[in-house]
Amino acid sequence: MELAVNIVLLSLLVTTAAALVLVRGLLASIMLTSIYGLLSASFFVIMDAVDVAFTEAAVGAGVSPLLLLLSVAVIGRHEARNAGARPLFAVLLVGITGALLIVGTLDMPAFGRADAPAHLHVAPRYLLLSGEETGIPNVVTSVLASYRAYDTLGEVIVIFTAGVAVILILASGTHRGSARPHSAPVDTKDPHTILQVVSKTMIPFMLLFAFYVQFHGDYGPGGGFQAGVIFASGIILYGLLYGLPAICRVIRPPVVELCSALGVLVYGVTGILSMLQGRPFLDYSVLADDPIRAQQIGIMVIELGVGITVASVLIVIYYAFANQFETNGN
Amino acid sequence: MMLDWVSGVLLLVGSFLLLTGALGFLRFADFYARIHACGVTETLATSCILLGLLIQSDSAVPQFKLLLILLFVLLSSPTSSHALAKAAWNAGVRPRDNRGKQPLPLPPGEH
Amino acid sequence: MDILSHFNYWVVVVLMMLGFFIVIARGNLIKKLIGLNIFQTSVFIFYISTGKVIGGSAPVLSSDIQLYSNPLPHVLILTAIVVGIATTSVGLALVLRIYRAYGSIEQDEILEQSRQ
């Protein structure tokens, strides 16, 4: 059953990608992209990658199509019919590359074999010992925040840098700062009363669920990355319905910008703390006397830093895009 | 044993409703007919399937989560149908006849 | 050789090439970013497929489970997805800036304008 569902989902994915090649018009492409995200999340569930599916669900259902929609709203949804096309050359290039890659896969170990080389090196150690060493049942969380915390620090800094880059790119030329809205509130002819009421009931649940995901990540799927995205989604939904000026009054842009740096700071300071005690960077054992307890504290603090950064960077990015949208749209 | 039957029946009814909604979505000629077909079946089908699953589980936490999912789907799915129909109307999509060719006459005052 | 044993990898290659095709053959910059996203997701699918063990279960430790799937690809891809959305938004911001400077996001028109 599992394998059959796997095959069906993958075929649907290929169909969606092929439709994306054929379809013209940007709004249609965005809708197909969102379907593509939903399909790949279902695929990740089948492949036991619960945490990955969680992240893809949070990103693919809300933020990712929304940013594309906002850009298209500024630019216009028209796609030129035959721009930049040298189809024969492209087909040839793609065909040759694809054929070479397929030949390459023939040497891969068969799908799902337990004795494939990928499963023999570090993974068995994580699965065997992480429970004893960190006391955290979710191996993905303990690997992410403890064994491979250097990697994660790098990723968090990349996300932070992306936020800064978006501010710099979009702010230059108009006025200083990223999202100081200077447009009047959008006067909609008919206020979306139904949407506003329903969203007002759901937004608190979203934010609450984000906190649940943040702190339950040790025991089930979840953690800072997912929680940050869900939290940002709740805020973004509010901003969509009430306009950018309203959301900027609730959460002021300088505060979010500060918070995005604060998350990285929390992460980095945890590492420095252990260095001050003469241990290697990000060695959690200095945080408490009991090593397991120390690991748990370290992982919790770091996940918190990740969550703060991810949530505020996404909100900053939304502010920047929505600012473009509301000034250009009117 | 009895509960297994109830759950099975609920799942089957839900699947049947899903299929009818999808068929309408595929075959109907006009956008408003299509949104009607899947908007109406969606809530009942989702309720049936989620309740069928709920009966099958024996611990409290999954049951609570299923109820939450049901609540949120019941809130958000009709709302998004409404939002979509409104967006389509504002963008100038108008109801058409069974073949999707002729625009239907509108009530007075609408255009 | 069993066909099913490599099906996932072939699908990955097909998806990757479809994304690649969109990137090189479509002139619209937003469409190119969408193609890049397909390419990116195909890499995610590749990693996750490699991590799957048939009969295994999700890597959340529990006393009554013997076989787990490999958690390492999950960690890598989990962070990559969020980094992916952050970098995509940088790309979109660049597209908006290009639109502001050239009044178009079609590759041809931009090239023509910059030649003049």
Added chain:
Amino acid sequence: MTLQLTVITLLVVMLIALWRACIGPNVFDRVLAANLFGTKTVLLIAAISYLHGSPDFLDIALVYALINYISVVGVLRITELRNEHAPGDRRG
């Protein structure tokens, strides 16, 4: 057994929604298809989690149920601004 049947039905419905999203004709049909797809994904993930016997997956379905309709709200907001500029541009 009925659970398997439900999963198969869901996959068939997803295929139909995908077909509708490909052929359009209207851009709102595609949005509707994506929305339908979202609800079906919630059900599929819930059903699969029971098939596996691991209730952890339900959290993922919960996320979808919560934030799936953000993109629909986005479409609504964007079309209402857009159609003031370009009336009649409905195909997409």
